[in-house]
Amino acid sequence: MFQRPSRKVPGLNTTSTADISFMLLIFFLVTSSMDTDKGLPRQLPPPQDETEVQELMVKERNVLELRLDADNHLTIGGEPATMEELQGRVEVFVANPANDQGLPEKSIRDVDLLGRTEVSDRHVISIQVDRHTSYDAYFQMQNAIVAAYHHLRSQLAEKRFGHSLNRCTPEERDALGMVYPQRISEQQPTEAFESE
Amino acid sequence: MMQRMFHRGNHEVPALNTSSLPDLIFTVLFFFMIVTHMRTVELKVRYEVPQGTELQKLGHKSAVSYIYVGRVMNSSYQAEGEMQIQLNDQIATVDEIKAYLEEERRRMSPEDQARMTVSIKADRDTPMGMIVDIKHALQHSFALKINYSASEK
Numbered sequence: 001m002f003q004r005p006s007r008k009v010p011g012l013n014t015t016s017t018a019d020i021s022f023m024l025l026i027f028f029l030v031t032s033s034m035d036t037d038k039g040l041p042r043q044l045p046p047p048q049d050e051t052e053v054q055e056l057m058v059k060e061r062n063v064l065e066l067r068l069d070a071d072n073h074l075t076i077g078g079e080p081a082t083m084e085e086l087q088g089r090v091e092v093f094v095a096n097p098a099n100d101q102g103l104p105e106k107s108i109r110d111v112d113l114l115g116r117t118e119v120s121d122r123h124v125i126s127i128q129v130d131r132h133t134s135y136d137a138y139f140q141m142q143n144a145i146v147a148a149y150h151h152l153r154s155q156l157a158e159k160r161f162g163h164s165l166n167r168c169t170p171e172e173r174d175a176l177g178m179v180y181p182q183r184i185s186e187q188q189p190t191e192a193f194e195s196e
Numbered sequence: 197m198m199q200r201m202f203h204r205g206n207h208e209v210p211a212l213n214t215s216s217l218p219d220l221i222f223t224v225l226f227f228f229m230i231v232t233h234m235r236t237v238e239l240k241v242r243y244e245v246p247q248g249t250e251l252q253k254l255g256h257k258s259a260v261s262y263i264y265v266g267r268v269m270n271s272s273y274q275a276e277g278e279m280q281i282q283l284n285d286q287i288a289t290v291d292e293i294k295a296y297l298e299e300e301r302r303r304m305s306p307e308d309q310a311r312m313t314v315s316i317k318a319d320r321d322t323p324m325g326m327i328v329d330i331k332h333a334l335q336h337s338f339a340l341k342i343n344y345s346a347s348e349k
Contacts, residue, residue, distance in 0.1 A: 014215065046340065139344055
């Protein structure tokens, strides 16, 4: 009477688990996106008081004037130029390898890891665009400028640290950034006359 | 003996053991759940980002806010009309950027607020006047870390 027959519990049928998880997988594939967002990081200056416009006196030899007009034509210091030559021009301007009198001054500073070195901390790249310039042209210009700094810094990294820029430690990167700091100033955009 | 050598028993092919299949698929599922993120906004503008060479990956997804600039799409996803700014799910104006950024800041944790980045996803043909206005608005709400979204050349 009290003796129950020993029953065997049947194994759980798990054949459909695969289908269920497949459904979940497909759901996530559809609803999510894997776009890795890439871009050109930039730092904006803090807002300036518009009432007091501060005049910054910069020597003419320290300024590289880049201008994009409404038709996306680039001028470097007033002379027309192409996007391809921009990177080279910026590199020569920032590094001033021959200590040219017409190119930016450099100062001697103590930099961590590098010791006393010449630092190009006086140069200013001045960017002026027009309100009708296309974003693509502006982006290509920014890209060329960043490429120029990147090239200079990696050259210095190879020379002083003996390895490429991607293998530098954060401290080494800081030191390279001290030697070639990005000094870019964006001017108020010009307003071209309506030409359409 | 010969007979025995060539005699093949009546072998049945064993059924394929699929008991580990769910585990495999779950692994793939978890992989996708980790590396992807949910699509949050429905794009109302059509844009084609410029191409660059000096790009960097954007880290800390939770600290990134997006501003889209492009041509408004109609119901059949054709780009038409003029350049507009999109914040969240709506077409907006430059004046609304400040409120949008404040809303985004509130959403973020304190450590994310410190590294808050605004990614500008703008079309190539956007006039710079619009970008300048956006940057001006960003400066005034102290969102100074920006990122010009682009694709690898």
